[in-house]
Amino acid sequence: MNGEKPRLRWRLREAGLDGVTLLVLPGVLFVLALFIYPFLYGLGLSFHPAKGDWLANYRRFFSDPFLWRTIPTTLLIAAPVTVLNVVLSVPVALRVRRMRRQRLLTTILVIPITLGTVMVAEGLLTYLGPRGWLNRTLILFGIASGPVHLVHNYWGVMLSLLISGFPFTFLLTLSYVTGIDPSLEQAGAMLGARARQRFRHILLPLLAPGLAITLALAFVQAFTVFPSAILVGDPAGATRVISIAAYQAAYEQFDYSLASAIAMLMAGVQVVIIVALLGARSLLFRGPASSGKG
């Protein structure tokens, strides 16, 4: 009409800002108050050690094997269990996708999420302990001469993380798998490709970006393992994970500054792994996993 600029409100709306945008404010405040602020506070605190210069905490961490070894220890638990969970999720999700009673099976598989770590640990201790039914059965049938040690060590934590982590990776993987147009696999079959070839050349490449995300999220969950490392693990030895070191620094030695430094290192390791995963992801095809228009 005339040469006037459109009203400010309209221009804001063009840019995606209107009254509804205000609804993100509580969320932003929440993140600022409960994540950003504590994080920055902790970061600052880690540079103010009880004694020594500003890097003393970090120097101490890397010179004390009892502390720095928690990083390889945690990685040795988190990395295999993450990979194992994702690798198990893929075939299960591919099978479940074709099932008619999908919801029932999904519910059963998801129950471990609702149980919580402590409950799972309880169960593991009861069933897999030295006098649990598994060992009794093994000994009864002469398969093992003495009890097989599956709890209070590395394997206890592995099993616990497998049980509590699997539903999570499974659900994520299922959603990625169902996002792939089934006619692509049919097209592969019509062109003579065997199931293995179809998986390798059609499903896997389309699934890979989603699997990278799943790996990243599952890894973060496993890397921050704490309760099961204590309850079914060997918290003084094989499963002395990094969160135990942070806990002990904070609540047994009351050295919040050192605890903060350990938490920062924990975050650092996670960031490195996630950046590596997402970097690898960016090399993959990430278009829609369907074909055609409309």
Place this chain on the structure above:
Amino acid sequence: MAPAPHDFRELRLDGVCRAFGHVNALHDVTLSVGRGEFVALVGPSGCGKSTALNCIAGLLQLSAGAIWLDDRRLDDVGPEDRGFGMVFQNYALFPHMTVRRNIGFGLAAQHRPKAEIARRVDEALALVRLAGHAEKLPGQLSGGQQQRVAIARAVVMEPPLVLMDEPLSNLDAKLRLEMRAEIRRIHSMLGCSTIYVTHDQEEALSLADRIVVLIDGRTRQIGTPEELYTAPANADVAEFMGYRNLVASDAEPAGDGVMVTVGGGRLPGTPMRPLGGRVVVAIRPDDLRPVLDGPIVATVEIAEYHGRDFYAVARAEDGTDLYFRSERRIAAGDTLRLGAPPARVLVYPA
């Protein structure tokens, strides 16, 4: 490209049934497709035509019956081993592969030498006139180009039989006409047999050597396009083939034909099957025309201008709505007389 090497005489469907739960999607379908033939499976949506195609492809198991390729029984062979080409409704191109890799996928799965794959893919690309697009991803192509890639991917394997599931339904009207001609051209160049599913009777008429009409999972008529167009076997097929005027009536024998009542007017018709008492009269809108001494008196309700003529709906004296065409300008509210040649007034038992 060389003609399809796997020669066969006929593909035979023998009493093929397919049920989903308690619903019979296909009921006792028997059909034979000869070498080089272009057969269209048509019918209203939900009639089982896609089910039939998927059964032939091997993507669906049969509930009963058998499928034979000459004397080889096919219905317990997986889709991988049937060696048929298929063009999907949504094209089903692999989105993460270039056009070249899409087309070469089947050859690569057979571990053919690289040089042979490259040569045959180039030939297929030339066949569908996409030579310059080999290194693009499907997402970078238009709908019509994706369609061509899908066809190239199916025919590069030199299959004896190509299955097409409503391949043109996602294209706009102009492209659809172009691709229709293209499909016919490729079919006759390659000499393979084609089974083509569509709900569009016009598409079937223009493409096919033979048309199979499926209604409610049953074969209702198999014939040449001309047979189906001029002489549908029953009223259901007539309805699908564009006989929009279907009117219930009484019939009285009159000479070679019968006299029927349509919209209050009496007119002679052609009995298509032995009749008795109640009948259904089927007339194409193209055959019902305004004529000075027509037996049906009707008032125009809607008249659509279609360029060469008008397509109109008129209400007859007894309240029946009749669809017809008129070359003369007409407008809503006009009262006129309609008539049809007796040979084009088809009468079926009700």
